[in-house]
Amino acid sequence: MIITVHELAVTQGILDVTLDAANKAGARRIIAIDLVIGELSGMVDDSIQFYFDFLSRDTLAENAALRFRREPAIVGCWDCGGKFEASAPLSPVCPQCGGARLQVTGGREFRVESIEVAES
Numbered sequence: 791m792i793i794t795v796h797e798l799a800v801t802q803g804i805l806d807v808t809l810d811a812a813n814k815a816g817a818r819r820i821i822a823i824d825l826v827i828g829e830l831s832g833m834v835d836d837s838i839q840f841y842f843d844f845l846s847r848d849t850l851a852e853n854a855a856l857r858f859r860r861e862p863a864i865v866g867c868w869d870c871g872g873k874f875e876a877s878a879p880l881s882p883v884c885p886q887c888g889g890a891r892l893q894v895t896g897g898r899e900f901r902v903e904s905i906e907v908a909e910s
């Protein structure tokens with residue numbers, strides 16, 4: 791098993807945000823967490839789940855389900871003006887015209903989109 795400090799830190803961040811929101815809402819338990827992961831963020835669902843299970847023990851979020859939504863990157867081509875959805879590994883050239891002047895936007899975000907809680 792490869793341990794990546796980055797994913798551990800990110801997962802701790804998710805947990806902190808989630809517990810904070812749940813406490814403010816007076817929730818008794820967190821049922822599910824919806825996460826948005828950019829295709830290029832390098833995050834692996836399984837790793838996040840693994841760290842989450844470990845970090846959430848004895849918290850309101852213990853046994854919460856993690857639901858992942860992948861968000862594609864958008865590649866824009868300076869040569870033909872085309873825009874394409876892309877996932878890793880990125881093609882170095884435009885799929886439409888073969889141009890190499892590409893601009894990548896999006897696909898690197900990682901955020902908690904919503905949280906489902908139980909109030910009783």
Ligand SMILES: [Zn+2]
Pocket residue numbers: 867868869870871872884885886887888889
């Ligand atoms: Zn192009």
